[in-house]
Amino acid sequence: MNKNTELIKHVPIFSQLEQSALEKIASITVERKYRKGTIIFMEGDKGEALYFIKSGKVKISKNSNDGRELILNIYGSGDVFAEVTLFNDVMYPATAEVMEDAVVGIIMNTDLEALVRHNADLALQIIKILNKRLYMSQMKLKQMALSDTYVRTAEVLIKLAKDHGVEKDGIIELRLNLSRQELANMIGTARETVSRALSQFKKEGSIEISGKKIIIQNMEKLKGWLQA
């Protein structure tokens, strides 16, 4: 129980809450381990829980019926996901797949909803996170509508570096195990186009590539691609 409280304290949306609320949340949280490749839930499944990540990475994506994929986000430690099904009794609007072995906290919607109804602080935290998500989503829409593929590629790299990169004296290492195809599915473009963009960024000295690892050598140069 105490261990759970510690865990929950490190999740941003909960961290501001007072001790008693933390303990309540801890008491309704179930911890679970998932192996890489596991589907936590699929788009269309009944939405019944909120998840937060203790460790590992989770990919959130939508698929079209002709098999194409759009990756909406990649979440890591401390992030919450599936928050959209709270209070809504809707299906999950996207699929969650484990990219790196993960330990995840799970809170059933019914339990959390009961709590939120009496804890405005918690509601506020949820509002904040939804605000942020909405903001990001609209930014992406703008990029998708108004930027070309190389710019979008740079944008995604920069975002990934910020969220998941590890800085080592000036350079940032990105060790997500993303295939080019998956990167393309985040950017909304073709595998080959990503290859070409990365080659370009490499040639100009912005990044360095060794297999799946991408090193951002010169963030400023990469940011030079941004526009809009």
Add this chain to the structure above:
Amino acid sequence: MNKNTELIKHVPIFSQLEQSALEKIASITVERKYRKGTIIFMEGDKGEALYFIKSGKVKISKNSNDGRELILNIYGSGDVFAEVTLFNDVMYPATAEVMEDAVVGIIMNTDLEALVRHNADLALQIIKILNKRLYMSQMKLKQMALSDTYVRTAEVLIKLAKDHGVEKDGIIELRLNLSRQELANMIGTARETVSRALSQFKKEGSIEISGKKIIIQNMEKLKGWLQA
């Protein structure tokens, strides 16, 4: 005061609240009229209020610095907008412009925040609306990434018909005063492409066009374009 309460009752996010809350909201709401073309706020302005529409239409858009525009949404009577700046102390992430003379209710963030902190019901309503917005935004992202321009055009027409159309024995009339350029800016395409798509839809008998007015003659046929 009583008049305001009536007004507020018809706004979905408030309508579920109990009388005392309604009255409080009414007491902190300012009503204001705007003429067509007025900019209510601009992207980057300090976010300080939440708005809801009593009558008229408001266009929410983002602009790139090379002058191109992406229209995120068009809101009408009963809709809330600028909800993203609640509890966040951020700038408006988009611009709000009046498309049709509008009467708008304005609630200062500070006032509403104080209220929400002690009214979990209200917080829930806000969460619900954010959920819906996020869902819509992600749907759009998927469309933008995975559908071609004609499909997106059909999708936007269908959405506009649902939100703003007037049904008259089977056919739906769309009388938004949107230029082709603006339609294109909703779809994320070029003016000319929209013209061609509309011509196509007209030729196949899905719609009828007379100036800015678009009549959806055969919704089923138009929906035939949808995919994914």
Add this chain to the structure above:
DNA sequence: AATTTCATGTGATTTGTATCACTTTCCAAT
């Protein structure tokens, strides 16, 4: 009503990017 100005439709052309085709590289299994 006449004239100017702006919005729209539509063909022609260009451009960006998806797709195809193939080679090379990487990784896993033996």
Add this chain to the structure above:
DNA sequence: ATTGGAAAGTGATACAAATCACATGAAATT
């Protein structure tokens, strides 16, 4: 280490959609 199979890089081609160009139509201004 060797081999087989998938993922990645890259040139060639095809295609959708942007852009250009212009004619037509509608709306605003005088």
